[in-house]
Amino acid sequence: MSPSSSISLTRFLIEAEREGHIQPDLRLLIEVVARACKSISIAVGKGALGGVLGDAGGAGEASINVQGEAQKKLDVLSNDILLEANAWGGHLAALASEEMDHAVRIPEHYPRGRYLLLFDPLDGSSNIDVNISVGTIFSVLRCPDCVDGPKDEDFLQPGTSQVAAGYCTYGPSTMLVLTVGHGTHAFTLDREIGSFMLTTRGMRIPEDTKEFAVNMSNQRHWEAPMQAYVADLLAGKAGPRGKDFNMRWVASMVADVHRILTRGGIFSYPLDAKCAEKGGKLRLMYEANPMALLVEQAGGAASTGRQRMLEVNPTGLHQRVPVFLGSRNEVETAVRYHLERDAAA
Numbered sequence: 001m002s003p004s005s006s007i008s009l010t011r012f013l014i015e016a017e018r019e020g021h022i023q024p025d026l027r028l029l030i031e032v033v034a035r036a037c038k039s040i041s042i043a044v045g046k047g048a049l050g051g052v053l054g055d056a057g058g059a060g061e062a063s064i065n066v067q068g069e070a071q072k073k074l075d076v077l078s079n080d081i082l083l084e085a086n087a088w089g090g091h092l093a094a095l096a097s098e099e100m101d102h103a104v105r106i107p108e109h110y111p112r113g114r115y116l117l118l119f120d121p122l123d124g125s126s127n128i129d130v131n132i133s134v135g136t137i138f139s140v141l142r143c144p145d146c147v148d149g150p151k152d153e154d155f156l157q158p159g160t161s162q163v164a165a166g167y168c169t170y171g172p173s174t175m176l177v178l179t180v181g182h183g184t185h186a187f188t189l190d191r192e193i194g195s196f197m198l199t200t201r202g203m204r205i206p207e208d209t210k211e212f213a214v215n216m217s218n219q220r221h222w223e224a225p226m227q228a229y230v231a232d233l234l235a236g237k238a239g240p241r242g243k244d245f246n247m248r249w250v251a252s253m254v255a256d257v258h259r260i261l262t263r264g265g266i267f268s269y270p271l272d273a274k275c276a277e278k279g280g281k282l283r284l285m286y287e288a289n290p291m292a293l294l295v296e297q298a299g300g301a302a303s304t305g306r307q308r309m310l311e312v313n314p315t316g317l318h319q320r321v322p323v324f325l326g327s328r329n330e331v332e333t334a335v336r337y338h339l340e341r342d343a344a345a
């Protein structure tokens with residue numbers, strides 16, 4: 001067996017196909033997405049020299065996406081890169097993006113495939129202008145036999161239906177983290193040859209942790225179970241948890257999740273009074289679900305705080321959910337705080 005560093009993404013996917021873990025067209029789709037991520041990495045890496053920082057939109061008027069968020073130039077550029085890369089390959093029936101109101105069908109003049117691709121083209125993009133790691137998150141579903149062409153509703157499948165999920169993090173190195181349902185694996189971009197090289201086969205999240213990731217400035221807006229859970233984390237060794245905890249919050253989900261996949265921890269974006277009416281801050285279909293599959297495949301857990309994330313039945317393409325994910329025992333503890341207090345209420 002070659003050392004991991006000499007196994008390219010292409011070889012890894014061919015071996016996965018040979019083992020029956022993926023179909024040929026899914027292998028080719030993942031290669032297309034990886035190639036698009038390389039292009040996004042180049043654009044992100046240029047920073048201020050590339051003329052792509054700052055907000056999208058013309059002089060004086062911001063470009064606002066379906067989320068109601070101001071788009072960055074790189075949000076739009078990354079979205080366009082993914083749309084163009086996936087248009088002609090013949091693997092997809094349709095695509096859906098955080099940056100687009102509705103699903104987009106493959107143009108009529110190209111062959112249509114049997115997969116649906118969902119993505120957040122540049123998650124954490126508010127960090128771009130301050131040079132903090134950002135990333136692309138993607139999820140692949142099978143397209144049901146949609147006679148009149150895929151619609152938004154065809155994407156509304158639970159996370160357990162994903163056939164592949166991954167992210168690309170544009171940090172000190174560019175890394176692709178991928179699962180096709182047989183473990184979670186990390187690839188690092190070798191810029192000299194332009195290939196993603198396998199650098200961790202079978203990522204494993206420690207079941208326990210002393211590190212949590214949450215935006216503490218929202219504390220006063222949290223529900224009572226979350227208030228109680230975090231208060232006990234902060235109480236440290238003298239408190240009911242009996243150990244001291246550290247905190248990290250990058251405000252870039254891909255960066256926070258990558259740290260947790262690498263060394264453990266719990267990530268949470270809980271329901272709070274500011275986002276309660278929307279159901280949460282983070283999006284189910286192209287943020288929470290792909291991250292949940294990656295984390296579960298690495299031995300971790302992912303929940304809404306009251307339900308396994310991958311079993312949430314979607315009701316909308318841009319549906320938002322509360323998110324708890326990471327070290328299995330810690331996520332289960334956070335869920336216990338919610339369920340026990342719900343029962344006592």
Ligand code: P6P
Pocket residue numbers: 123124125126215251252253254269281282
């Ligand atoms: P806040 C980035 O905008 C994002 O969608 C995630 O990547 C990140 O975890 C979260 O929002 C940060 O939210 O409220 O801390 O800025």
